[in-house]
Each structure stands twice: as structure tokens, then as C-alpha cells.
């Protein structure tokens with residue numbers, strides 16, 4: 084097992100969008116979820132619930148999502164009806180521009196690869212859904228994000244790839260019905276997980292980041308500190 088240092092793990096993780104079919108064993112999944120469970124949470128309420136799906140139930144869920152997509156056609160709109168500031172929409176466009184050369188070899192339309200790939204969890208052998216109790220406030224999503232990040236870093240340190248997938252939440256009702264989830268649970272994120280297919284060029288893609296200095300406001304520092 085690879086145990087990498089935290090800085091290397093943070094900087095070398097990237098979203099994996101093609102997986103080997105090799106299963107991930109249950110003790111390893113449990114160890115990853117234990118790492119998730121050590122995430123901080125407000126008042127230590129640990130508001131997460133993990134639903135881990137593999138095998139036939141996962142395949143039939145993918146079929147159900149595909150059917151729902153054909154019938155309902157909820158469109159993915161990163162601008163949310165032009166309600167969010169253009170700077171954020173532009174970052175999504177930049178991501179697709181950066182992806183273009185990687186996708187041209189495997190797909191005719193880049194967006195279709197991301198959309199259709201997301202709906203089948205990029206063929207991952209395992210999907211972890213993270214759910215929150217419906218009675219909890221939306222501020223608890225911060226706690227979920229921390230647990231999700233722990234999953235991604237813990238998996239990556241073990242040589243296992245992940246991709247957070249929110250597109251599937253367009254059909255949350257299908258996920259809930261298919262997995263027969265108790266009505267008090269609300270699925271808020273899915274994570275595709277498995278050993279990365281190192282032969283697929285899509286997994287060599289590295290997304291960029293904006294200049295961090297444009298996103299920091301320093302207060303009380305001497306300019307000589309720079």
C-alpha cells in the first residue's frame with residue numbers, strides 16, 4: 084500500500100474519469116470511510132451517511148439514470164439560468180477548453196463525454212453516495228464536503244482514484260427510489276471510486292487553477308511580509 088505524505092497527496096490528486104474493472108475490497112473501502120469519518124464537523128455532529136454501491140445494484144442504477152435522462156432531459160446549465168456571476172461560468176468554460184485535447188481522442192463531443200460519463204459514474208466499480216439527514220440545515224453541507232475531501236485524499240494515497248459527481252443529483256429521485264433509501268436521507272454527492280485506468284489519456288488531464296493571489300484578502304499584514 085502506498086502511504087504518501089499529505090502535501091504530495093493533496094497536490095497530485097486529480098479527478099479520475101476512467102477506471103479498471105478490478106474490484107476495491109471491502110476492508111479498503113471501510114478504511115477510506117473511517118478516514119472520512121475523522122473529518123471535522125460542526126459541533127462534532129458527524130452528519131454524514133455513506134451508501135456504498137457496487138456490482139449489479141450499481142449497473143441497474145446506471146441503467147435507471149440513463150432511462151431517466153432520456154425521458155426527462157434535465158439540462159446541465161453551469162450558469163444556472165444566468166443567475167451566477169459570469170466569472171464562475173467562464174471558469175467552467177475554461178475547464179472544457181482545457182479538456183478538449185484530451186477528449187478529442189475518445190469522444191466526439193467533450194460535453195457529452197462529461198455528461199454521459201457522469202451518469203454512468205465513468206464505469207467505476209464502486210460509487211459512494213453521501214447523504215445528509217433532511218432535518219439538518221444546509222450549513223451541514225460544509226461537513227459533507229470535508230468528509231468527501233477525506234475520501235478523495237485517502238483513496239488517492241492508497242492508489243485509488245475518485246471523481247466527485249454532482250450531475251447525477253439532477254435525478255436524485257431515481258437514486259433514492261432505486262437504492263430504497265429511507266425518506267429522511269437526502270443524497271447530496273456521489274463519488275465514483277476505483278483503480279485508475281492508466282492507459283486512458285483522460286486520466287492524464289490536470290485542471291488548472293486561477294491565480295491564488297486574486298482570491299486572498301490579507302488583513303493586518305505588513306507588506307514587508309511578502
Ligand SMILES: Cc1cc2nc3c(=O)[nH]c(=O)nc-3n(C[C@H](O)[C@H](O)[C@H](O)COP(=O)(O)O)c2cc1C
Pocket residue numbers: 096097098099178197201246247248249250251272289290
Ligand atoms: C461537488 C463536485 C461536483 C462535481 N461534479 C462532477 C460531475 O458531475 N462530473 C464530473 O465529471 N466531474 C465533477 N466534478 C469534478 C470537477 O470537475 C473537478 O474537481 C474540477 O474540474 C477540478 O479538477 P480536479 O478534481 O482534477 O482537480 C465535481 C467536483 C466537485 C467538487
